[in-house]
Amino acid sequence: MYRFFVEPSQIRDKRIVITGSDVNHIRNVLRMKIGEEIAVSNGIDNREYRCGIEAYTEDEVICTLRFIKEDGVELPSRIHLFQGLPKADKMELIVQKAVELGVYEVIPVAAARCVVRLDDRKAEARVSRWQGIAEAAAKQSRRAVIPCVHDVMGMREAVDYARQMDVRLIPYELAEDMEHTKELIRSIRAGQSVAVMIGPEGGFAEDEIRLAVQAGIEPVTLGRRILRTETAGMAVLSWLMYHLES
Numbered sequence: 001m002y003r004f005f006v007e008p009s010q011i012r013d014k015r016i017v018i019t020g021s022d023v024n025h026i027r028n029v030l031r032m033k034i035g036e037e038i039a040v041s042n043g044i045d046n047r048e049y050r051c052g053i054e055a056y057t058e059d060e061v062i063c064t065l066r067f068i069k070e071d072g073v074e075l076p077s078r079i080h081l082f083q084g085l086p087k088a089d090k091m092e093l094i095v096q097k098a099v100e101l102g103v104y105e106v107i108p109v110a111a112a113r114c115v116v117r118l119d120d121r122k123a124e125a126r127v128s129r130w131q132g133i134a135e136a137a138a139k140q141s142r143r144a145v146i147p148c149v150h151d152v153m154g155m156r157e158a159v160d161y162a163r164q165m166d167v168r169l170i171p172y173e174l175a176e177d178m179e180h181t182k183e184l185i186r187s188i189r190a191g192q193s194v195a196v197m198i199g200p201e202g203g204f205a206e207d208e209i210r211l212a213v214q215a216g217i218e219p220v221t222l223g224r225r226i227l228r229t230e231t232a233g234m235a236v237l238s239w240l241m242y243h244l245e246s
Contacts, residue, residue, distance in 0.1 A: 048142075050069060086229050158197070
């Protein structure tokens with residue numbers, strides 16, 4: 001079943017109005033007929049609105065609400081992925097897969113060892129593109145919300161932002177004790193917010209690790225192998241998804 005996102009104001013009692021680029025997609029690409037059912041989310045709550053296509057206008061798809069599904073597709077905790085900026089188009093893959101795994105927010109971080117350096121204009125364009133990828137991935141994976149891709153932060157700003165989360169983890173190649181990592185994961189409870197900080201290709205610098213530790217961010221190990229930056233975050237998100245949905 002196809003899923004589309006609308007603003008809360010577009011859900012009006014028993015009627016849902018779809019506008020924007022989705023109109024052309026529904027009418028001319030998918031060629032959906034009157035009466036066919038689609039799923040709609042408002043991108044905020046955990047509800048799925050099942051509705052049937054009632055009519056087309058020039059710039060709207062008018063739908064009639066059939067029922068609301070409230071069994072919840074979102075993780076019971078909000079996961080914030082702080083991702084050190086990687087080279088090339090790796091960030092696009094990271095955003096896509098992180099959204100599929102249930103992340104709530106992605107925060108690009110310009111760490112000291114990042115090869116990529118973005119000026120304000122480029123950063124704004126990249127974030128806009130990454131947000132589009134997040135929305136597409138949210139539709140594909142039938143998420144109830146569209147995860148936010150935050151503006152690029154420096155390391156100190158990112159650490160300050162992470163202080164707000166209940167649980168704060170930073171995978172680090174020199175960290176040891178896998179049992180401690182398991183205990184931290186197992187201790188996370190539904191409703192808690194979780195920060196996961198992933199370094200760029202060269203990892204975090206030692207002073208960045210010290211800064212994180214001073215802010216109460218726990219260094220953890222991901223095992224005996226060194227994972228690429230695009231793999232490390234997915235490993236942690238997979239662990240969290242398994243734990244929170246068990």
